[in-house]
Amino acid sequence: MKEYPQFTWPIISELPDQGIITCTSPSNIALVKYWGKRPVQLPENASISFTLDACKTTTSLTYRKLDNSSDDFDFELFFEGKSKPDFKPKIQKFFERIESYLPFLKQYTFVIETSNTFPHSSGIASSASGMSALAYCLMQLERKINPNISDAECIQKTSFLARLGSGSACRSIEGPITVWGEHKDIDGSSDAFAVAFPYKIHQNFEEYQDTILLIDKGEKQVSSTVGHNLMHDHPFARKRFEQASENITRLKEVLISGDLDAFIEVVESEALTLHAMMMTSLPYFILMKPNTLSAIHKVWEYRKKTNSKLCFTLDAGANVHLLYPDSEKDQVLEFITNELVAYCQNGQYICDKIGWGAKIL
Ligand code: DP6
Numbered sequence: 001m002k003e004y005p006q007f008t009w010p011i012i013s014e015l016p017d018q019g020i021i022t023c024t025s026p027s028n029i030a031l032v033k034y035w036g037k038r039p040v041q042l043p044e045n046a047s048i049s050f051t052l053d054a055c056k057t058t059t060s061l062t063y064r065k066l067d068n069s070s071d072d073f074d075f076e077l078f079f080e081g082k083s084k085p086d087f088k089p090k091i092q093k094f095f096e097r098i099e100s101y102l103p104f105l106k107q108y109t110f111v112i113e114t115s116n117t118f119p120h121s122s123g124i125a126s127s128a129s130g131m132s133a134l135a136y137c138l139m140q141l142e143r144k145i146n147p148n149i150s151d152a153e154c155i156q157k158t159s160f161l162a163r164l165g166s167g168s169a170c171r172s173i174e175g176p177i178t179v180w181g182e183h184k185d186i187d188g189s190s191d192a193f194a195v196a197f198p199y200k201i202h203q204n205f206e207e208y209q210d211t212i213l214l215i216d217k218g219e220k221q222v223s224s225t226v227g228h229n230l231m232h233d234h235p236f237a238r239k240r241f242e243q244a245s246e247n248i249t250r251l252k253e254v255l256i257s258g259d260l261d262a263f264i265e266v267v268e269s270e271a272l273t274l275h276a277m278m279m280t281s282l283p284y285f286i287l288m289k290p291n292t293l294s295a296i297h298k299v300w301e302y303r304k305k306t307n308s309k310l311c312f313t314l315d316a317g318a319n320v321h322l323l324y325p326d327s328e329k330d331q332v333l334e335f336i337t338n339e340l341v342a343y344c345q346n347g348q349y350i351c352d353k354i355g356w357g358a359k360i361l
Contacts (some may be wrong), residue, residue, distance in 0.1 A: 015107060027055040028051045062113070121213075123319045240277060
């Protein structure tokens with residue numbers, strides 16, 4: 001059994017009585033996908049992602065010290081100003097998982113107020129930005145209790161805690177590119193937390209764009225946790241985890257060399273493989289919609305015609321993320337408005353780009 005950092009520090013100053021901490025944390029889009037996990041929230045393969053900029057969650061954590069520590073976690077939750085009891089079980093579970101790392105949790109009553117910049121039920125996963133924002137707030141409270149924690153330790157522990165809320169959330173703390181999962185070719189990588197890509201990234205990826213076509217805003221048919229679990233008895237699981245690992249090695253070289261043709265090949269193949277895993281699990285499911293495929297075909301046509309470096313990737317849903325260099329922004333946006341908006345529900349899409357991770361407001 002591998003030893004991970006314990007991340008529990010002695011309480012060295014008085015617990016603060018009350019206060020409020022506000023943080024924002026972005027979503028991220030995986031280039032090499034995390035699909036398959038083992039307990040507790042450990043990935044079957046390493047994954048790598050672009051941290052986003054515009055799609056983010058803002059969370060305010062109001063804390064008040066209790067006279068006597070309570071038996072259970074004491075918190076209220078508001079989403080976009082409204083009480084959200086249906087979100088509570090997820091946060092309760094998160095608190096249970098992180099309690100041993102933040103032993104002061106039961107000594108406080110919390111009010112958690114959260115909002116997203118992207119439309120609710122747009123099909124954009126809010127668990128990455130939401131869980132990382134909450135983990136970030138909690139770590140800022142821990143820092144008040146233990147001011148000796150270094151910046152590096154704080155970032156690592158925030159990512160570690162966020163992972164216990166939602167795997168992909170651990171990749172949102174830093175930017176512009178992060179890796180989660182131990183991998184022989186990525187120095188310092190770990191299954192327990194994500195690290196910023198530790199090599200010089202080629203300038204081709206500076207300000208890289210991600211325009212998200214909102215193809216279908218319906219509720220997901222399958223939660224990611226259920227999807228991950230379907231990899232346990234999946235006939236292609238072993239091969240898939242090996243392939244992901246090879247793709248990390250390949251993508252590392254691509255991010256250093258700036259080879260955009262190789263980037264396209266790895267990224268599109270990863271997106272289609274993720275969906276192929278869903279289509280070949282038992283039960284099987286298809287999250288792409290007819291308009292997802294139409295948009296993909298249009299991207300391929302456009303690339304052939306123009307020599308553009310535009311490519312797509314997919315999450316566990318029907319939306320299409322269009323990735324392209326900043327230098328192509330004007331032309332690609334024209335192509336999107338002329339040809340791709342037709343495939344978006346209510347013509348909606350979101351312009352985002354590579355970003356820098358969570359921060360205190
Ligand atoms: C397809 O991080 O949402 O987006 O750990 O169960 O919360 P849990 O899953 P989650 O899975 C994300 C899966 C993915 C690929 C990725 O982001 O790497």
